[in-house]
Amino acid sequence: MLEKNKIEGAVDAVLTLMKAKDDIGLVDLPKKIDLQFNIKRIPKIKHKNIPVELPTSIHYDLREVCIFVKDLNKKNREYDATVQHYEDLFRKHKIDSINKIVPIKALRTDYSLPSSKVQLAKAYDLYLGDSSVMGLLPGILGKIFYAKKKTVPVKVDLDAKDLKTVVDKAVNNTRCTLQGTGSSCLVTVAHDKMKKEQIVGNVEAACKQLMEQVPGGKSNIRNMYIKSTDTASVPIYLDTESANKVKLPAVKENKVAEFVDEITTVEGGKVMVRGDGQVIVLKDKKNKQGGKEKPKKTQGEPEGSENVEGSQEGLKVAQVAAEIMEDKNEELDAAEGKDIDENDVEVHDSDNSEDDDDVEKDDTVQTKRSKKVVAKSGKRQQKRKSLEGNDEVTVEKKKQKWTEVATKRESDKKLNKRSRKARKT
Incomplete structure (x- = not known):
């Protein structure tokens, strides 16, 4: 059972370990405090984001935020007008947490090379994405952004009436991403510049929300820990019940429509186009002569024998x-x-057969x-x-x-x- 006194003791231990390894650099940046938990049964889902609302914001002044927006004029190659439009929009709604605005056209021109995408992924602490372009971002950004949880853009609706509330909710709160491939999950809930009571409140709120929203519920969570980047994990929750008692919700499989037709560039082949845009070339295994299957080549047969057999x-x-x-x-x-x-x-010469003996010797x-x-x-x-x-x-x-x-x-x-x-x- 989750108890508050255990959370307080774990927070004290983590803060003590962080102070012991405190190395202040040129800039005194806050250090993250993460909540780590393990699940008993892995659900069959991919890239599911569980939003976690925190009572105290984890945003700080030196935190860099980047947002991807749509293009206002798709025909014009220049995107300065688009950037200026969204800067005016954020200034109008008194939003000062956005540091960088990147239109889709800028991603396809200035950040088309993998090296430039890597630099963009390392430059900011949080990435947001307009709801109108979230479907385009995986294909443009690729695995450089979507392979790591911290660089996956967070969806925001820039057409909302109360835009400040929407942006602040995405910036101040956190989220947990379930990949569907491993049993361990991690979510940032605080940093060391916060007060102890604020850290304890964020940890307690995050634990309760995760126990409700994780597939399988509270019974599917085996343990929970509090840790930082440079410290060991301190346990706050443990469940020893068997994983056989966990019941996962049924996942609906999205059936993809398929269309098969003949292809002229491959002899005896066909092409299959799926609903998700994937194109697959199907080679016909049957021989055209009589529609029979090609005979298998026996040991010792010379090359090309299968065509005459x-x-x-x-x-x-x-x-x-x-x-x-x-x-x-x-x-x-x-x-x-x-x-x-x-x-x-x-x-064989019928006319000259009698004269064979008289062939001249010359x-x-x-x-x-x-x-x-x-x-x-x-x-x-x-x-x-x-x-x-x-x-x-x-x-x-x-x-x-x-x-x-x-x-x-x-x-x-x-x-x-x-x-x-x-x-x-």
Whole structure:
């Protein structure tokens, strides 16, 4: 149970530790006092802000505040008129806590580089954002701002009638951000320049509001501590009950609309456009030939085999292409003067078959080679024609050849390994 005397004792301990490590620099800035708590069950939510109203403001004079506003004139590249407009607006409502006004156009021009965004994230203590541009800020600022809780902009409505109350509420109070990824959470509730009674009041008010607004309620909070940046944590609350008794509220899943259509830039592919703007290219896993799935490549198959395995036409084309390459190689050999085995050539000439014995001995070697090449090419043409009409060639025979080649390669590799070992020994 949360008791006030425990909070007072913890505050005294933290202030004593802060004084022991007090290192005053050039500027005596207030040091934060944080409330840290752990939850039993992590809710399935992302970036949920829990506003915490404090009885005493945590704002101080040297605290720097930056605000992101919308552009008044989107066509004009200059944004000085926009800055002047909001300065007059804040002066009219007597708001003096804003130190920097940054329009969206300035973020896209002056702060477009990551290095400039990092400098902007380190320059100020608190960031506010107009409600009309809060949807644009995550895409413009990116993870440089949204990866850390302290740099996430706080939403304010600059069109409100009582503008001073809205801005003061955002500046003077604090908030707790639940990321949905870890069990530990941290929220700033005071600083060391405040009085002890003010610190105790802020801590007590923050604890009560968090116990009511955290998903699962008070039963989902395991412990609470008070700490500073340079001090150890001092406990003020502890709950030893099991996490199985915690009941989290149901979270509604937002179903995103999807639209699927064909795409011309990818063969056999489709494109899916989601409602959140995400575009996904879907590749068709089925082969266009007959709508069947592409066969899996077996071990030892040569490259490109998956294109000819599924059809007889692919086998014929592959065989014809191989024979054409052989013919070309033989023609090149003949042109270079290489020997061709006479046994591999059979000349079929019906008109001159009886005069083969009377061939003159004075014929040159080049003429004989050309006749043999022509005869062999004619024989291969006949063989190709027979293959076109032959339907007995099956995929199984082709697979058998591939497996033989693969086994031969494996045996050669084993022999090479053995020979290498023998050489080493």
